[in-house]
Amino acid sequence: FSIMTQALTFAGMLLFFRNETGFGGNNGFTDFKTILGFSISAPATRATLFFATVALLAGSLLLGWRLARSKFGRVLTALRDAENRLMFCGYDTRGYKLFIWTLSAVLCGLAGALYVPQVGIINPSEMAPTQSIEAAVWVALGGRGTLIGPLLGAGIVNGMKSWFTVAFPEYWLFALGALFIVVTLYLPKGVIGLLRRRGEQ
Numbered sequence: 001f002s003i004m005t006q007a008l009t010f011a012g013m014l015l016f017f018r019n020e021t022g023f024g025g026n027n028g029f030t031d032f033k034t035i036l037g038f039s040i041s042a043p044a045t046r047a048t049l050f051f052a053t054v055a056l057l058a059g060s061l062l063l064g065w066r067l068a069r070s071k072f073g074r075v076l077t078a079l080r081d082a083e084n085r086l087m088f089c090g091y092d093t094r095g096y097k098l099f100i101w102t103l104s105a106v107l108c109g110l111a112g113a114l115y116v117p118q119v120g121i122i123n124p125s126e127m128a129p130t131q132s133i134e135a136a137v138w139v140a141l142g143g144r145g146t147l148i149g150p151l152l153g154a155g156i157v158n159g160m161k162s163w164f165t166v167a168f169p170e171y172w173l174f175a176l177g178a179l180f181i182v183v184t185l186y187l188p189k190g191v192i193g194l195l196r197r198r199g200e201q
Contacts, residue, residue, distance in 0.1 A: 005101075009110070009127050009129070009132070010127070010128075011131060012124075012127055012199075013124045013125070013127035013128060016028070016122075016124035016127070017124045023124070024123070024125065026124070027123060028121060028123025028124060028125075028126075029116075029121065029122050030165040031120075031122070032116065032117055032120050032121075035049075037115045040046065040117050043065045045048060046118070048117050049114060049117055050118075052114055053111075053114045056107075056110055056174075057151075060107055061147055064147050065147060073156065074098075075096060076093060076096060076100060078091075078145050079093055079096055079097065080184050082161070090168055093134070118158060127188050130173065130176075134157060134161075134176065136180075137153065137179060137180050138150045138153035138157055139153060139159055139177060139190075140143060140153070140183045140184065140190060141153035141156060141157060141179065141180075141181060141187070141190055141191060142154070142156075142190050142191055143181075143189055143191060143192030144189065144190060146190075146192050148192065149191070149192040152190075152191055152192065153190065153191070156191070157176070157179070158181070160175065160193070161176075170192030173176050
């Protein structure tokens with residue numbers, strides 16, 4: 001699933017970079033002025049988009065929390081840890097993987113729909129594989145198997161990205177790769193795991 005998703009996304013990025021497709025080429029879509037008839041630059045509209053983003057985040061966390069504690073979530077955990085054993089128990093693992101993949105795609109689509117009006121531009125570079133790599137680093141840094149971990153990781157990584165892309169833009173990808181290696185070797189459970197370990201001491 002992950003390899004095919006990355007391949008199709010990369011192919012889509014190359015397609016959208018072509019000017020003749022009508023998607024704006026390198027520039028992408030710009031000059032967004034209204035959404036549902038409301039001016040994007042209006043303070044009320046921006047506040048509404050912000051609160052809608054917060055509501056989507058809270059709803060996604062609640063959904064993830066409910067799924068993780070349900071029978072469906074336990075099946076997904078078994079699917080992650082021992083897919084072959086789950087298949088021998090009679091479960092259709094493809095159906096579970098397809099469902100959770102589709103659910104994640106829906107959440108990504110909703111996030112993108114809220115992201116574009118707030119930044120005012122979207123171009124094909126947002127489909128680059130590095131974006132997916134960053135998301136993987138968020139999870140690894142914050143803490144795998146947790147809901148709060150990826151949020152914490154996203155905050156740390158994007159804070160670093162904001163600083164690096166201003167001070168040393170050409171070294172950002174090297175820093176991101178180094179961060180992933182360090183986390184994998186020395187923080188296998190991420191920042192959340194480190195905080196829990198210190199709390200137990």
